Amino acid sequence: MEEYIVSARKYRPTSFDSVVGQTALTTTLKNAVKSGKLAHAYLFCGPRGVGKTTCARIFAKAINCQSPTADGEACNQCESCRAFNEQRSFNIFELDAASNNSVEHIKTLMEQTRIPPQVGRYKVFIIDEVHMLSTAAFNAFLKTLEEPPAHVIFILATTEKHKILPTILSRCQIYDFERMTVKETIDHLKSVADKEGIRYEEAALAVIAEKADGGMRDALSIFDQAASFCQGDITYQKVIEDLNVLDEEYYFRIVDMSLENKASGIMVLLNDVINKGFDGGLLIVGLAKHIRNVLMAKDEATLPLLEVSDEQRRRYGEQAARCDTRFLYQALKIANRCDIDYKQSNNKRLLVELTLIEIAQITQPDDSTASAGRRPRRLKTLFRNIARTARPATEAPQVASAGPVSSVMAAMKKKTDELDNQYGTSGEKAAAEAATQPTAAYSAAKRPALKSKAGALGFSWNNLREAAQPKKMQVIPGTLDASDPNAKPNNEHNEFSQDELEFQWMSMCNRMPQKLSGIAARMKNMTPTITDFPKVEVVVENQIMLDQMQVIKGSIQNTLKLYLHNNGITLDMRLAEHNEQVKVLSRREQFEEMSKQNPAIEKLRGLLDLELA
Structure with missing residues (x-):
């Protein structure tokens, strides 16, 4: 059985031209090789999985190539190139600064720089994750990095540029690597799938590219995972099931139903999303991103800002043609407010439901027309019907806090009955005086x-x-x-x-x-x-x-x-x-004043065993 190699290693670039998404940097490095104008120290920085270490290896091989090509690539034919490809080169050293971060390790490295190369022109030291070096190690490294021997070149790589001392940064040529775009990732995944003989849907590869968040190594790892789950036939439905990603179709349906003011349909759809194990906050974040994409699709000038597949870009354009710009802006504002309040909310599902209802009613006409010069009152039909169901039309409106007052009066009525049984009509009189006098x-x-x-x-x-x-x-x-x-x-x-x-x-x-x-x-x-x-x-x-x-x-x-x-x-x-002018009394002063004027209140308080809050 042939040994299996993951795609991230199997399809790792071996030349500048095969590096994806870093055209400007690779062109600069090739020109440096062609002209022979090489610096003594380089710093490659950027997010994970974008090709920093890969470019460092390709650059090191091209530097020592005995007969580079006209465009600055390594020939892969000379002894130096063959030694590097077979991992037996004595001129190129890789050091992991995460596990070799002490002063002693740096001193050992400095000793190796004194020995000139046996084959080739340069000794190249690639130090990965250089930000992991201790402060003492950085300081020990400074003098050698500033004035190394003529046959030594340092290539430092890091994902956290801000952790490196400014004195180190000033001694290096700095190359900032960019994240891969979704389109570049999709194109590379297509080429890998074609080489492996794997069938695919472009929408499925778009989901993988978005999940990778600009890292090609992550994209290839997810691609291998999806290929194993799908058994060589990568489909959109299987990928979102395997990666536990919410289907983009939900967002399209929510926007369409919002345009038709179908709040009840959106509530059913939300319940289906939650029953599938997805968090309501995830739905709101995804919906905000979707609405933003629809807004970008409204204008040809902003269309390149959509990092999606061609099929999805077409669907966004169709939905954008049906949506008013004011609706999209208002919906985006409401969703963003919900995202801010979500972590602080005790009833998260209710917050999501209210947000979706509010979005669904943006385009709904007001129930009452506004007078001239007056802002209309936004009383929506949904809430008006709820209010009518909750109370009769003839019932007088009550203040929101009337509920607790009613419970107080009920307790007083109950105690009046007990007083009446014990003291006759005098008890009823005392309670009545306390409540009404x-x-x-x-x-x-x-x-x-x-x-x-x-x-x-x-x-x-x-x-x-x-x-x-x-x-x-x-x-x-x-x-x-x-x-x-x-x-x-x-x-x-x-x-x-x-x-x-x-x-x-x-x-x-x-x-x-x-x-x-x-x-x-x-x-x-x-x-x-x-x-x-x-x-x-x-x-x-x-x-x-x-x-x-x-x-x-x-x-x-x-x-x-x-x-x-x-x-x-x-x-x-x-x-x-x-x-x-009348003095504003505190609660206790109010009660004491009332007790002086009506002793029955104090008597009632004692019978009910009440305490002043």
Whole structure:
């Protein structure tokens, strides 16, 4: 049985012309051989598997060739070339710096440089992975590298140029090797497959080339692996199965379904991808790369940037013709944001699903048309249908934090029943007073009320009482962007009460965007009052806050007009006088104040065994 040799060794280049993807460097080296203008030290640097050591060996053989060809190649006929090919040359030495990195090894090497060559003109020392030398070894090497004997040439090779001392770099001619392009890798794999008699699909070789990431040695190793799995017939499906690569077809289908706004179909496709063992983050990264390629295929000028096979380039061009540039740009932006947030997300699948739904709705028209000069509200059909299914149309909207309040009221009702059994009607009265009796600080006077936030619930005590009783007022579904000064409410002039004004003020604060969260938190401690209907006045505690609210005054006024159904509302803001300023109490101070005014609250706290957070 013939001994098997892997393709990376069997088809290793033996001449400059057979080196793939390094034309500029090999031309320079051949010209140096032809002219006889050889430096005493060379540094070959670049990523793994791109031909650094191979070029060093070819160059060393050409330097010592006794009759080089006219274009600077070795003749392979003279004694020096035959000795090198048979691995018995005494003029060419290879040293692995990874295992010979001490000062003693360098001193031994220096001793060998003193002996002139027996055959040929030069002694060539090839030091591979030279960045592994210790600092002491580098320093011992400096003097010899700067002024070596006339018959010595050093060729250093490394994958990590930044680890080499600047004093070493300044003594060498530096050659930077490039990564192989996908096309160059595919062409070389085709020639190897033809020599080996292996059938192949070009799309399969493209997958191997992309997996190799610019390294020809990696590409040949993967090629051997795929040839063994496919038994001499390399197909696209078998290669992606063997290499565990996500099929490119998924990306084409996701983009096509996104153009048709088929979010449900994309969800089914995502589930199929995850069931096959692929990570959702891998899908997003691959989709972003795919969208980028489609974007590049939109223009003939950027078409060369696609490092894919000719068949894939044709498919990208077809899909690019169906996609709008704005859609591709927006989809790429959304996918990139998901990639950034993916590692920090606790529910990674949900993040991927939301990202794909968002991409699928880029081209979907808005459900409501925008007024003149107003940015449209992007309320999509999918989410509108979900909202309709979740609650009846006649149900009044509630603040997001109403759930915890309802649970508090339920606990209080349960304890009231227990008190009633133990103390008769007095227990019910005590609990009712604790839940509904207004505090002295919240009176009917028109001065600013003392507001108390119920922990993280985001309610004033007034709204807490309102949550316990059903309200008759209906609120228009949806929200108004409080930062949009161009928003125009309906032309209505309905009456509204002080309670309704305060409720809509608090709701507006809860809806304000994240960038205005600081202002919103301070606005929750303010109480708007009706001075001369429909005029509304807000008293602000300090000048800084007044200046900040003046910037968004138009948005606040438009929001109140919309949700109170009165287009005649005018908003006045003024600085609080000294006797109007109210101290903002902490949670404990709020509770103590309420307990002084209503001892039943403290009694209820003790019966429920509650602690203030």
